Amino acid sequence: MTMAAAAQLDPMLPQPHVVRQVTKETPDTLTLALEPPPGTDRNRFLPGQFSMLWVFGVGELPISISGDPGEHGRLTYTVRSVGQATNALISEKVGSNIGVRGPFGTGWPIEASRGHDVILVAGGIGLAPLRPVIYHVFNNRKDYGRLIVLYGARSPRDLLYRKQLASWARQPDTQVLVTVDYGGISWRGHVGVVTSVFKYARLQPSRSIAMICGPEIMMRFVTRELETHGLKREDIYLSMERNMKCAVGFCGHCQYGPHFICKDGPVFSYATIQPLLEKYEL
Amino acid sequence: MRSGKVALEVFAPQHKPIVLETLGEGDILGWSWLLPPYIWKLHAHAVEDTAAIALDGKCLRTKCEQNHDLGYELLKRFAQIIVQRLEATRFQLLDVYAVK
Numbered sequence: 115m116t117m118a119a120a121a122q123l124d125p126m127l128p129q130p131h132v133v134r135q136v137t138k139e140t141p142d143t144l145t146l147a148l149e150p151p152p153g154t155d156r157n158r159f160l161p162g163q164f165s166m167l168w169v170f171g172v173g174e175l176p177i178s179i180s181g182d183p184g185e186h187g188r189l190t191y192t193v194r195s196v197g198q199a200t201n202a203l204i205s206e207k208v209g210s211n212i213g214v215r216g217p218f219g220t221g222w223p224i225e226a227s228r229g230h231d232v233i234l235v236a237g238g239i240g241l242a243p244l245r246p247v248i249y250h251v252f253n254n255r256k257d258y259g260r261l262i263v264l265y266g267a268r269s270p271r272d273l274l275y276r277k278q279l280a281s282w283a284r285q286p287d288t289q290v291l292v293t294v295d296y297g298g299i300s301w302r303g304h305v306g307v308v309t310s311v312f313k314y315a316r317l318q319p320s321r322s323i324a325m326i327c328g329p330e331i332m333m334r335f336v337t338r339e340l341e342t343h344g345l346k347r348e349d350i351y352l353s354m355e356r357n358m359k360c361a362v363g364f365c366g367h368c369q370y371g372p373h374f375i376c377k378d379g380p381v382f383s384y385a386t387i388q389p390l391l392e393k394y395e396l
Numbered sequence: 397m398r399s400g401k402v403a404l405e406v407f408a409p410q411h412k413p414i415v416l417e418t419l420g421e422g423d424i425l426g427w428s429w430l431l432p433p434y435i436w437k438l439h440a441h442a443v444e445d446t447a448a449i450a451l452d453g454k455c456l457r458t459k460c461e462q463n464h465d466l467g468y469e470l471l472k473r474f475a476q477i478i479v480q481r482l483e484a485t486r487f488q489l490l491d492v493y494a495v496k
Contacts, residue, residue, distance in 0.1 A: 303418075307487040314420060
């Protein structure tokens with residue numbers, strides 16, 4: 115049995131992928147495009163799923179897939195350097211090997227969203243796990259209503275995918291609103307928290323599904339804002355983050371109340387998870 | 397504001413101005429005329445062609461004193477905006493995207 119075949123049977127066995135492209139997004143964030151070994155089907159994923167990336171000799175990290183689900187033969191991850199392992203990950207060069215397990219977890223509700231307007235609210239690096247949804251909507255444009263992307267970052271230099279944001283904004287039936295918390299005088303865009311751009315979004319709450327990804331505090335502010343605008347809790351989805359280790363629900367590191375984020379999430383309906391978000395202990 | 401975009405800036409000596417917030421179509425710019433000491437705290441800088449309706453604050457205050465229904469209605473509407481901005485400021489102060 116080849117290593118690729120063995121890895122497909124054993125979710126705990128990382129499979130070596132080759133780094134094919136490295137793109138600098140911001141001063142501390144890079145996008146890595148990885149190529150799976152031949153004869154593997156592991157590049158198929160649902161938007162919202164994550165993989166465990168292993169930097170040999172350093173450690174393993176859960177990273178959301180940020181690429182196009184319609185593109186085969188490549189897995190793309192956007193990684194921000196926040197510590198030793200992520201720093202090692204973004205230091206990888208083209209041609210080097212990274213161990214990959216997965217993809218794991220639940221995806222965004224792309225099937226349930228067919229026929230609806232799709233509202234995506236992202237904060238900071240949270241745009242990365244939502245980007246596959248944007249690709250998917252554009253790949254299947256007739257199946258979805260309006261696409262509204264609300265994106266907040268700390269400052270203009272922290273904005274991800276700037277060229278893509280501009281090109282998405284030019285697409286029909288698409289509204290992209292970008293804001294930064296702190297802007298210099300050279301920044302001509304919007305300044306304010308992500309909830310401050312909702313008033314410019316042309317929302318139709320009764321026919322919309324919202325998907326949110328960002329820091330948990332930001333998601334709490336955003337869910338409140340969406341509810342104020344008339345969205346029902348069942349139509350709001352969030353991507354949660356905890357300390358994922360095994361990624362298959364064995365180890366319990368990512369337990370969140372009765373759920374394991376790795377297996378039952380990371381995407382949850384707000385209706386399911388709302389009572390837990392208010393608990394101090396979690 | 398009828399259209400355009402205005403940046404609310406704070407000026408600090410020997411520093412570039414810091415943009416705290418931008419306002420656009422439908423937004424209200426300024427409420428310092430409504431509450432004592434009636435002093436502007438921020439600079440407003442049009443970053444695009446902007447159309448806005450300006451009102452004489454002192455005159456409006458006098459009318460509110462004469463007509464309390466008008467005064468109460470205005471205060472209710474402005475209080476809502478002030479609360480929204482206060483919440484946004486608290487959210488901004490959390491600096492949620494910073495690496496902790």
